Amino acid sequence: MRRLLAPRIFAFVILTLTLFVELVSSLYANQAGVIDWHHQYIGTPKVSFFHKFVSRGAYVLIASDRNVLASINVRSGNIDWRQVFDENENILAFKGYENTAISVSQRDNDYIVRSWESHSGFMLWENRIKNVRIDKNSNPIIENDAPGVDVIFAANNLGILILLEGSTVINLNVTDGSQMWRSDLTDSSTIFYKLVEFKEKAYGVGLKKSFSSYTIEVITYDITNGISKLQSLNSKVGNIKDMIVLGGSIQDGFIIWNEGGFIRVNRLGTLVIEQSSLEELYENVIPSFANANGKLALLDLNLGSRTEFLVEVPTKEGNTAAVFKVDSESGRLVALYDLEEKSENSLYSATFDKNSRLIISRSRVVAEDVAKVDIIAPGTGLVLGNYEIPYSLNSYGDLKKTVLDVDSKATGYRMLVTSADGSIHFWKDHDMVWKSEESLAHTIEAEFLDLPERKLWTQEVDELAEQPEESETISPLARYIRRVKTHIEQLKDFPAYLTAYVQRFIIGDHEAELRFTDKSKFSLHRDTFGFRKLLIFVTRTKLVALDTINKGQIIWSRYFGNDVFEFNKIFIVRSSTVKYPPLVVAIGIQRDSKGKIVTRLFRLNALTGENFIPTENEKYFPSELSLPIITKRILKLPVEEPDERTHIIALIDEELKFHIYPNHENAVKAFIQFAPSFYFTLSDDIGEKSLKGYKVVKNNVQPFDITEVWILNFPEGESIAAIGRRPQNEKIASLGRVLGDRSVLYKYLNPHLVAIATLSTSKTPATLNIYLIDIVKGSILHHATHENVGYLHPIRIAQIENSIVYHFWSENYNEKGYVAVVYELYESEIKDQRFESPVFSSFAHERPYVSAQAYMFPYGINAIGVTITKHGIATREFLFALDTDQVFGVSKRFLDPRRPQRVLTNEDKEEMLIPYDPAIPDNKKWVLSYHLPVAGIRQIITSPALLESTTLVLAYGLDLWFTREAPSKTFDVLSEDFSKGTLLATIFGLILGILITKPMVRRKKVNARWY
Amino acid sequence: MRRSMILCLVLFFLGLFAIPSFCIKTYKIEGRLVTLKDLPQLEPTTKIILDGGKYSALIRKNGKFVIDDVPQGSYLLEISSKKFIYPKIRVDVDSEGIKPFVTITGSEWSNTGPSLQYPLELPARSTSEYFMVRDGFSITSLFANPYIIMMGFSVLLLFIMPKMMANMDPNALKELQENQAQNPLPEMPDISTTLANYLSGGNNNANVERRRN
Secondary structure, eight states, X not given: OXXXXXXXXXXXXXXXXXXXXXXXXXXXXXXXTTSOEEEOOOOSEEEEEEEEOGGGOEXXXXXXXXXXXXXXXXXXXXXXXXXXXXXXXXXEEEEEETTEEEEEEEETTEEEEEEEETTTOOEEEEEEEOOOOOOGGGOTTOOSSOOSOEEEEOGGGOOXXXXXXXXXXXXXXXXXXXXXXXXXXXOTTEEEEEEEEETTEEEEEEXXXXXSSEEEEEEEEETTTOOEEEEEOSOOBSSGGGEEEEEEBTEEEEEEEEETTEEEEEETTSOOEEEEEHHHIIIIIOGGGGGBOSOOEEEEOOOTTOOEEEEEEEBSSSEEEEEEEEOTTTOOEEEEEEOOOBSSOOEEEEEEOTTOOEEEEEEEEEETTEEEEEEEETTTTEEEEEEEEEOOHHHHOSEEEEEEEEOTTSSOEEEEEEETTSOEEEEETTEEEXXXXXXXXXXXXXXXXXXXXXXXXXXXXXXXXXXXXXXXXXXXXXXXXXXXXXXXXXXXXXXXXXXXHHHHHXXXXXXXXXXXXXXXXXXXXXXXXXXXXXXXXXXXXXXXXXXXXXXXXXXXXXEOTTTOSEEEEEEEEEOOBTTBOOEEEEEEEEEOTTSOEEEEEEEEETTTXXXXXXXXXXXXXXXXXXXXOOEEEEEEEEEEOTTTOOEEEEEEETXXXXXXXXXXXXXXXXXXXXXXXXXXXXXXXXXXXXXXXXXXXXXXXXXXXXEEEEEEEOOTTEEEEEEEOOOTTOOOOOSEEEOTXXXXXXXXXXXXXXXXXXXXXXXXXXXXXXXXXXXXXXXXXXXXXXEEEOSSSOOEEEXXXXXXEEEEEEEETTEXXXXXXXXXXXXXXXXXXXXXXXXXXXXXXXXXXXXXEEEEESSOEEEXXXXXXXXXXXXXXXXXXXTTSOEEEEETTTSOTTOOSSSXXXXXXXXXXXXXXXXXXXXXXXXXXXXXXXXXXXXXXXXXXXXXXXXXXXXXXXXXXXXXXXXXXXXXXXXXXXXXXHHHHHHHHHHHHHHHHHHHHXXXXXXXXXX | OHHHHHHHHHHHHHTTTOOOGGGXXXXXXXXXXXXXXXXXXXXXXXXXXXXXXXXXXXXXXTSEEEXXXXXXXXXXXXXXXXXXXXXXXXXXXXXXXXXXXEEOTTSOTTOOOOBOOSSEEEEOXXXXXXXXXXXXXXXHHHHHSHHHHHHHHHHHHHHHHHHHHHHSOHHHHHHHHHHHHHSOOOOOOOHHHHHHHHHHOOOHHHHHHHHHO
16 A cells, blocks of 8 residues: 555656646747847848938938838948838839838739838838739830839929839829829820929920830929820930930939930920030040940939939940039030949949039959959049958859948948849948848748767867778877877867856856857867757858857858859758768759750758869769759659768659769669659649659669659649648657557558648639648548638648648638648547558558648748657647748647547546637747747748757748747756756755754764763 | 719620729728827837738828728738737628627637727737746745745744643643543554655665654
């Protein structure tokens, strides 16, 4: 009786402990920003300008190609405010005016004009403009750099004039955005692209298509009432780039165009045309133009009402340029300054200082790692600055755009520079003040890379690297001495290690240890808990590697813009193993010299970003490769070639040929061995109407042929909306689920199972179909239908182990809102029953038992991720990227189809089930990203740490956000709030107590003997 | 009005029975967000979403919002804010006007909550609390701990009991002692002994015997 009690007490202790463990971990306020980091991005600027308004200082306003409006602090590079538009709402124009900024964007067929408070980012008003004639086909001159959209501010607050689609002009009230007048042009052969306003009249300048060229047309508006008058100029313009429009507001406006051998100038509002001969220009006026070797280009410097502009001429070795001005009195051209010939491609930008002096910058990259900026005042010919700025051509590519500004105290020249990879740099005089890796806003894919162990690195230099023959020649004594030397070498790091250890002990900061090791020789290595990994990103034309610790610091980046038009895949083909560096392969497309599309492959050392060239097998393993194919699908095969131990990559081209990389003899052998059990699908992209299963034909000739094994046509009107595959790095701890009565439901774990969601939009609301398909034989294992589903809303599906979660918008008669459905697949509905065959085969006729449950979800989502831990023991957590720009973690225990819809029985309690509730609670404590605005997330990926409790989470899209998540709390490390001080104090207290009481007790005992 | 109807009909027939978009009567949903104290606390990115993003609007500086071009129907209106928690609203738009109600996720759609006034005046329910509150060390929490209370109580008894016994009537004391001798308490297993035995794996009887001595 008494003996039985002991285990019961233990059970009680454990029970009370588990009661204290919360269902889902959440953060304390002081943990925010310690383990997680967040990089905010805006994308590559389309429009950027310095905006100054009274005392608030200067900031840069940017409209980007990711449809983001942002204000950036010039001193720190921090984002002051940011507005992220929907993906389908393109920003066409952005312009600042006093303390507001006006944006024009297009969504479907509507134009939206919004006014923003420039320092806070609050919207002041918006106006939707409808029924604008949109006829892209007949508008050949509407291009990205001249979209037929222009915004100007009329003097005396007479309104904001906006030109849309080259055909409609509206005048909006400055204060509330209400429309004052609107004028639609009916003649579709004329496209207007620029507005100028002066003397209470507005002018629209456009081009009218005539026989082989264009004629300039000018429309004049009365600003107050919009009454217009159309005029044609006697002119011939070959291209929109041959014409610029300058001036306006406080002075007259001018049209300048290049026609025949002349540069012609027209003062707006008149029909007078002044002209200057190019011949004269080339021979006498601008000396450097004598070497001209091509057509001149007119460059608008965007100087507002100023009439200076630039003429750029290519020369044999580079290019040259000169500054011109239209004299507002005479309306003639005046040459101001010859910028002279330079052999590198230069970028120009201009501004004027507080004395209205024009200042021009000329920037160019002069060497691999140096950019040069000349600051010139063309009026006086003074060179104000001549700066060399560190700039890595290898990381960022060439310069693409510069915007110059003069400090309000006129002490420095600062410049916002956009580079070819899409990044933003901010230069001030000699210095790079800040930069932002905006290429990451265009991330295509990202991967976690495990770092090699530190021990292996030291052993590599020590003994492991040596060959057996070599070892024989070394005497034991020499080896002993070498070993001792190594240890002494390591001893040097000991003081630093000790301080880091004490620091870690006191403040409980795990990263202190990592910071210490950063200084050591081999800085890229794994930490004790496996929290440190590399994140390898592939963007449009760039590879970037970030550290998961140190706030996501960039380890290396490499620009491929000269070799690759666009990347589409990245694979880690070899993870960190003893003495071999980890390898990645990036695959992209490029046009060759004949304009044909080729596929490019690059194999890099993942720790440095350099091309990896193996010492021995060089000829088999080209690190850069060009294949004359257009790939349809690229796959990483779960098979390694024997020489370098890299995974084989399969490329399937348009003609359904199957190429492998690397393709040397041994790799082919390894692949042929593997091929019979290899099945894959094609046409499994979003929007496809059928799914096809393939298999490689065994013909031993490269490229291999593939054959269609099965085809699955979805019913009429259905197309694929989302696909859920099991993650390759998932770990499964147990084959079954133990129920309350100690019986087991065996999990259905089919590695070939793909979950596909299709939408049928033939009627609205749409119908959602879910298919679970075995891709080996193309059989549908389960099918479910949801009626009345929103087709505009994203549908997302995730699969892990034996569970599948999907999310959609439902508008049934009796429910309206977001729905999350969870499936769990078991081998049988009956407890303890398994499939008969001990080996799982897709060719068997067994179907899983699907148990499902649906919940109302509190938010709309953009992506689903699942936590993956080292052994898969910790409770899984589904991570949802919410449309409120947050990441929300829901424990598997809440998304569990076994949640009982009754009062909990003892067995349910034993299984630790939570009673069913139709809604997933909107618990703000489950928001892992707390109040951070993690915008534009498209994907959430996870990777296990060495601790079973912890998983590393990365969300990417526009922003990057990284954290370590412990779905069932950090049960394997001491909690951060564990007070080590108290523990030490208690121990010392007890020791002290013993020391004091020991003599006392002894004396008492002795006394007791006496009396 | 009449003329536009005729125009619509004409276009309807001309356009081979496709309804021109401007003939569908649309409505404007307006409202204002009220925060707990004052407006500048609102984030400029606060969005008002109708039916999960079918229609949406950004908040304006004065806290007002307008959702344009909403056709007739019954909609779920959500406010997407990181700082504040707002109730979810059901908005019914029909020819009679716009009627908002409070709704709760997970309840049936036909089950409308209390109706609200229109234009909407939405006060935040509370601020979003993302962090757990750390219960720091404090003397009061220490004294609220049951173990500490138990300890304090036994220490107290240690002092009071001898005094109580001393103050007791000698007869009553004698009686008590006799009672105790007559009915010894049934042997209660005490946790510490059991645990000790369990851990040492030793013979508990021997232990008990030794204790008796």
